[in-house]
Amino acid sequence: MSDTGTGRAPATRRPVTIVCDSSVPITRAEAASLGCVVVSMHYLVDGVRHAERYEGENEEYDALFRNAKILSTEAVFQSAFHDEFRRVLDRGSDVLCITMSSRLSGTYRSAVDARKQLLGEGVAVERIVVVDSWTTSGGLDFMVRRARRLVTGGATLGEATAELERTRALQxxxxxxxxxxxxxxxxxxxxxxxxxxxxxxxxxxxxxxxxxxxxxxxxxxxxxxxxxxxxxxxxxxxxxxxxxxxxxxxxxxxxxxxxxxxxxxxxxxxxxxxxxxxxxxxxxxxxxxxxxxxxxxx
The missing domain is CATH 3.30.1180.10 (Hypothetical Protein Tm841; Chain: A;domain 3)
Structure with a gap:
């Protein structure tokens, strides 16, 4: 036990759950081992809405695309992030949300708006952080893994966020x-x-x-x-x-x-x-x- 200079034991640090959008190419088992919750983006094929899932669970989507007439995608909605953040918070964890680049998708904005909504509902400001990864796909995979190493190594949520934002331009x-x-x-x-x-x-x-x-x-x-x-x-x-x-x-x-x-x-x-x-x-x-x-x- 470290000495805080107050004569009292330091407060127990809360665990950190990583929340990420589904552009990260990881399997369900890898997500579980990383303490990462993946929130689905969606794609529409001739008006039929499909949820993007973990790697290996999206079947032969390219064949589906070849036979389609109208194709489009949807960023993660604010409500989806809000509900996932709330579930994580209610389990006693803080939230470190990492999204694909804000210059490629509206997903980052949805996560930021969900955080603002929860702060308005009384959640403490230090309990949710949203990071724009500046990347996607394999680059996002690297960031999620770095985040878990930082947190496991003892970094606070604020320290992990600062390091992710410092190194995102280097990968x-x-x-x-x-x-x-x-x-x-x-x-x-x-x-x-x-x-x-x-x-x-x-x-x-x-x-x-x-x-x-x-x-x-x-x-x-x-x-x-x-x-x-x-x-x-x-x-x-x-x-x-x-x-x-x-x-x-x-x-x-x-x-x-x-x-x-x-x-x-x-x-x-x-x-x-x-x-x-x-x-x-x-x-x-x-x-x-x-x-x-x-x-x-x-």
Whole structure:
């Protein structure tokens, strides 16, 4: 027992439950081991609403997409976060909510609004924190795992939050898409890249920069594309874990895993399913490569 200087024992620290949206590519068992509750985003196929679930539980969604006429997605609603936060609080835990980038989805805003609602209902301000991850898919997986390590290592909720916000710009994710229709309609492509995108067998290499999409290169052919993705990994992350996310059935994902093994033989590679919601944002057949905070980064 430590001495607090008050003559009394320190207050017992409450446990922390991580709450995350379903763009994180983890299984139900992994979520349980991480003390992480996953809140579903939704996607609509010809007007039928589907909940995105844990990795491995979304069936063959890409085949469903191919036969559909109208496709759309929904961010997590404020009410869903409110109810999940309330359940966690009622069990005696504090809430550390980590969402996909606010520049990609309205999910972060929903979580912030749910927190405000609960504060208005009398919940203490220090019991719920919402963090914008600036990432998604494999990058979000890294953040959830870092959060659990921090909390297990003794960090307070405030300390864990500060460290997550400090390191989120140091980890990274690069990706490419087979077709740029979705990104073109969103207005996220610059004029030069829009012109390049129309050329046969050209692939745009993009990264998330503080949560927003930034293009970094153009590659010709699949071989050059996966090599360009691997080159995005900084030197200090080339011996650690890398996460390849496949968005639906993607031959590029297998090619990217093979390329990582060849170019970065000291790295460990995990292949994950990126899930239906991000697949609809990027397009089935897209692929991403995520890395954790590089060794030695400050």
């Amino acid at each position: 990274g994710i690069a990706f490419t898409v087979p077709r740029l229709d979705v990104l073109r309609r969103s207005g996220r492509l610059g004029a030069m890249r829009r012109a390049v995108a129309g050329k046969l067998d050209r692939y745009l290499i993009m990264v998330l920069d503080k949560g927003g999409i930034r293009d970094t290169d153009v590659a010709h052919g699949m071989g050059a594309t996966v090599r360009a993705l691997v080159r995005q990994v900084p030197e200090g992350a080339r011996k650690g874990l890398l996460v390849v996310s496949s968005y639906g059935d993607s031959a590029a994902a297998d090619a990217l895993v093979d390329c990582v093994h060849r170019m970065l033989p000291k790295a460990t590679v995990e292949k994950r399913d990126g899930g239906p919601v991000v697949s609809l944002h990027l397009g089935v057949g897209s692929v991403s490569l995520a890395w954790d905070v590089p060794e030695g980064a400050k």
